[in-house]
Amino acid sequence: MNSPAPARARISVIGAGPGGLTCARILQQHGMAVTVYDRDPGPDARDQGGTLDLHADNGQIALREAGLLDEFFRLARPEGQEMRQLDPTGTITAHHVPAPDELFKPEIDRGQLRTLLLDSLRPGTVHWGRALTVVGGPAEGPRQLHFADGTTVETDLVIGADGAFSRVRPAVSPAVPEHTGVSFLEAWFSDVENRHPDIAELVGPGSAAAADGDRGLFAQRNSGNHIRVYIIQKVPVDWISASGLRVDDTDGIRALLLDEYAHWSPRMRQLITDNDGPYVDRPIFALPVPHTWEHNPTVTLLGDAAHLMPPLGVGVNLAMLDASELALALANAATVDDAIRTYEKTMLPRSTETAKALEHGAEHLLSADVPDFGPDGVRS
Ligand SMILES: Cc1cc2nc3c(=O)[nH]c(=O)nc-3n(C[C@H](O)[C@H](O)[C@H](O)COP(=O)(O)OP(=O)(O)OC[C@H]3O[C@@H](n4cnc5c(N)ncnc54)[C@H](O)[C@@H]3O)c2cc1C
Numbered sequence: 001m002n003s004p005a006p007a008r009a010r011i012s013v014i015g016a017g018p019g020g021l022t023c024a025r026i027l028q029q030h031g032m033a034v035t036v037y038d039r040d041p042g043p044d045a046r047d048q049g050g051t052l053d054l055h056a057d058n059g060q061i062a063l064r065e066a067g068l069l070d071e072f073f074r075l076a077r078p079e080g081q082e083m084r085q086l087d088p089t090g091t092i093t094a095h096h097v098p099a100p101d102e103l104f105k106p107e108i109d110r111g112q113l114r115t116l117l118l119d120s121l122r123p124g125t126v127h128w129g130r131a132l133t134v135v136g137g138p139a140e141g142p143r144q145l146h147f148a149d150g151t152t153v154e155t156d157l158v159i160g161a162d163g164a165f166s167r168v169r170p171a172v173s174p175a176v177p178e179h180t181g182v183s184f185l186e187a188w189f190s191d192v193e194n195r196h197p198d199i200a201e202l203v204g205p206g207s208a209a210a211a212d213g214d215r216g217l218f219a220q221r222n223s224g225n226h227i228r229v230y231i232i233q234k235v236p237v238d239w240i241s242a243s244g245l246r247v248d249d250t251d252g253i254r255a256l257l258l259d260e261y262a263h264w265s266p267r268m269r270q271l272i273t274d275n276d277g278p279y280v281d282r283p284i285f286a287l288p289v290p291h292t293w294e295h296n297p298t299v300t301l302l303g304d305a306a307h308l309m310p311p312l313g314v315g316v317n318l319a320m321l322d323a324s325e326l327a328l329a330l331a332n333a334a335t336v337d338d339a340i341r342t343y344e345k346t347m348l349p350r351s352t353e354t355a356k357a358l359e360h361g362a363e364h365l366l367s368a369d370v371p372d373f374g375p376d377g378v379r380s
Helices: 018-029 059-065 069-075 110-119 197-203 250-260 266-273 315-332 336-357
Strands: 011-014 034-037 051-053 083-086 092-096 107-109 132-136 143-147 152-155 157-160 178-189 207-211 215-222 226-234 280-286 299-301
Touching: 011 018, 011 152, 018 034, 018 059, 018 110, 018 315, 051 110, 051 215, 059 069, 059 315, 069 110, 107 110, 107 215, 143 157, 197 207, 197 215, 197 226, 197 266, 215 266, 226 266, 250 266, 299 336, 315 336
Parallel strands: 011 034, 011 157, 083 207, 157 299
Antiparallel strands: 051 107, 083 092, 132 143, 143 152, 178 226, 178 280, 207 215, 215 226
């Protein structure tokens, strides 16, 4: 089958995360028809997680293409760019205070970013409650999307924006994510100025990190007077059940953590013990490096589906840049096949280079070295 012109192609994006929604928005800006499928039952089905910094050299470029940069700056928190490095006693050892006009990487809550992107799409673009199970059909197309609800949809282009454990990925690559040996445990603090004033002061308006070589903490201010803390440990993926606990056994986990962080000061230990509600287990996975695949004329990947890396502040930014470049390639190419080639020619080398740089990055989060925040506030 000849590859269709993008304007006449049936384009399906799997995944309504930041990458998939950015791609759909820019395609619609260029007059192309697109349908997004997501397994969540609806946009508010689950907590979207913490705050994200969108960088001037990738995430913000995508938002500009999407016509949403001004709206982003209205929502963003430039003060969230403040970064503190603490030692296990709670003493500040390095501090980046953003200049009043600094906008290199302002913060936005993940939920706010998703709403901004969702509201920019034509009504009915996203089909909720559609969990893809497998991509079928021949490589030259048309493709069949098989969903867990038993339905099937025929399409000319499948864009896998379905995150870490992508169901689109097997259509182009046998790679599977592996545990990095590091896991985050998420703790949540609400109404911090009133209920947790000491923690509010310790973390400040942005983020605060601490590590002793074997364990760490990363705390970040979210909007609405909330603070989210990631407790970072070098542990096997099943460390909670291997300790005879369940993730909802908040008291049991707390006791384990108090033991693990026994030599940290009581002030710092508040960040692991005074949380509101249960902990959330977030084991950190990454794809093997490098991750590339043979060109396929009807399937491509973007974001975490293409290049899952340890969370060092670039994942969303790369997903949105991929999305923007793929949508623009489709807007400008004669065929879908040509557009995928153009997109992958830039995206695959870029993601390989970044993935190599971050390959053992999860363990660096445990390093007790004092970081050099650099003149532009980027942690190096
Ligand atoms: C603890 C933690 C903290 C992080 N902090 C940051 C940070 O500060 N800054 C940063 O840039 N990055 C951060 N990241 C990384 C970032 O979350 C990801 O890189 C980013 O979300 C990738 O976007 P995406 O659109 O590719 O995929 P996702 O955001 O994972 O979205 C995928 C979407 O696909 C849907 N989906 C999944 N499977 C299916 C299926 N089978 N069928 C249909 N739909 C499906 C999901 O419901 C979801 O909506 C962090 C990651 C973690 C784990």
